[in-house]
Amino acid sequence: MIPFYKLSIPERRKWLVDHQLISQVQSEQYAKDYSLTHTQLSHFSENVISQLAFPLGVLKEIKVNNNSYMVPMTTEEPSVVAAANHGAKLMLKNGITATSYRTGIYGQVVLDGVSLQQTSQIDNDLNQAKKDLMTQFSSLVNYGGGIETIELITENKPFLEIRFKVNPAQAMGANKANAILEAYSQRLKTQFGLDSEFAILSNAPAQFVTAKAMIDFETLTKGSISGEKIAHKIARMSDFAQVNNYRAVTHNKGIMNGVDAVLLATGNDFRAVEASVHMHAASTGYYSALSQWQVINQQLVGQITLPMPIGVVGGSISSRQLIKNNYDLMANPSAEQLSEIIAGVGLANNLAALYALTTDGIQKGHMKLQLQNMLLSLGASESQIPKLIEKMQQDKNYQQDYAKQLLKEMRN
Template sequence: MSTRIKGFYKLSPEERLNIVSESAGLTEQDKAVIRGEEGFTVQNADNMVENVIGYMPVPVGVAVNFKVDGKDVFIPMATEEPSVVAAASNAARLAYNTGGFTTSFNGSIMIGQVHVTDLKNPYGALATIYENKEAILEKCNEQDPTLVSFGGGAIDLEVRVVETSAEKLLVVHLFVDTKDAMGANAVNTMNEAVAPLIEELTGGVVVLRILSNLADRRIVRARAVFEDPFDGNQEMLNRFIKAYELAAADPYRAATHNKGIMNGISAAVLATGNDTRAIEAGAHAYAARNGKYTTLTHYELGENNTIVGTIELPLAVGLVGGATKSHPVAQVGTKILGVKTARELSGIIAALGLAQNFAGLRALASEGIQRGHMKLHTRNMAVQAGAQPEEVDAVVALAVKEGKYRFDDIKRYLEEVKK
């Protein structure tokens, strides 16, 4: 089914769900779960984290118009922020007829870190670890025969001497192919199991043994050619490129630029039960990898006033383990995406981040970010002002008609509706 559906936003939630259900082959139970009628309970929550007293529902929207690696895909997004889903869908529409989004992936390698201190001869210890590499990797792989049976496991290591304010210590990087899992538990188990062997080999003391969320061996890239969003207006096109260039040069602007990317990425990561904090930490660390914080996306002018956009970042997402399998809504979210591998999932999420960022720059280069955002935020403000469900649309209509979205205006519109 094509995801180019005209007027999708005008449909009711049930009508939208029926369209997605037909594409993804959702069952009636799946639909009940995603509607919140059944599925996630306090007992589910109590099984996932400690000291549970309840849970907080988050809206799940669907981004449309996405074609990723030649395949149309609906993207579930769990977010509380208005305008995010609409903006991503609108940006994807501009890339649909030019081929959509094309992605690449450099592998599912996670990095485990073992930090060794109190070394008399740090460089000698470094050499000793390399001399015993095979024994160290073998010890790692003994911890997870299932992962090894799927072709994964510890495949290599790297050792660095790092000078702190107090000493020169060793950082051993274990490179673990986690396949379709995010892999934190597997990597940390290997780190802890191999620490005594590393201490024995080096004569040092291991103080830390944990994975790194700077997963720079797990890089995903996405590219798209966006049709001219400004109808040939060269001034606007130039403003768009200048807005990108400013973000690339100024870390204060880059932080907000990349936050816009994560509006999309974090929403899809959450909707599939993956670790939003790990993804965000890795993305921002990668943005500063060269000693200066900069953008995760790049833009260039193409032929016929098109804009060529690319994104590059680490995305340690998986389909095995964690909330991806224990959270019923996350299971339905993954089913909607129709993905079978972590590589597919990460490519789609990267494409969403690029689209989200393109939409933000487009708004900044033209009408500004607030007009569209406040228009969609009006529904929230109407509810805050005391509007009943049957009054919300009428309040929004008045706000759009007058083009005023301050809270005192919303209260005035509501008074008119109630009269």
């Protein structure tokens, strides 16, 4: 049987249909050119002059909470999807256990120069304000969301902050949270004659997901290098990332390679997640690694905790056919399940990077994929590329000028 990654793009879509992961109609939709019209593009952004397309790949199988998922990933970096597949395969035997905690997203209404009397009036009104806002935004309540808490923050004088936590149900919730905050800001003006400085959501970490994987030593063995030796080296690299921020930021970037790719493929705001994640990484006052790997009871054990302010409804999710197809590909997970899948992918990418660093080095896998891109840009054909890569690796010469020389010789 030909490995999935060696199939052509049409053959991969056929494989998905044959395995009942997508329908024939969805396969045809994936094959369709979804270039947007100028009118559509103008609704998506400002000052549009054209559009860019990114590849849509898949992580063929990752096991999270005893469920197997095929996960869509959108990225321009070829090694990201390859790494996710490798890391997930290493974790496949024992799988990943994950738990999400969707407690809401924060929002802030901030006032300046408020008197003690006015502060007391605002404080006394908070319970009633919450009731009135829950009534005003009953549609959110009907979906299982609503305002979790409203509290007064007085520690940043002369500013007064009214901090909200909003449960967005299955949505990411940015628009709904901002609407609630602006409604409360108007209440302050109407009832107390106070103009707020601003009212907006905060991307501070509030919704978390934790994923954990346990990998047997034998699974990690590579050639003459024992799995136990690799496990200990990975654990020591992880220890270093905990105490060295120069390493931690690159360690975390490898995690976010996978996380961002899934966020893009599912129509979520990767910028919001990135902002939240890096605040979390520095929550102790020192920027540190988001994951930790240890050797426990003859296994390599990895754990990661990430803020994950995402949704599975709203925004551009329901308005873009391919995004909807991507959810079907994953059997339409809830927001909680999607958070757990994404954390698992981040852990898989992290493991693959650490595994490469402790065995072949990071360049070997990266270089082959980068060479493919370079050779394509030079006009090499699909049949020429494998031979050119083999020759360049044999000679350990990866320069573009050498590639041009080899391509010229091959054509002559």
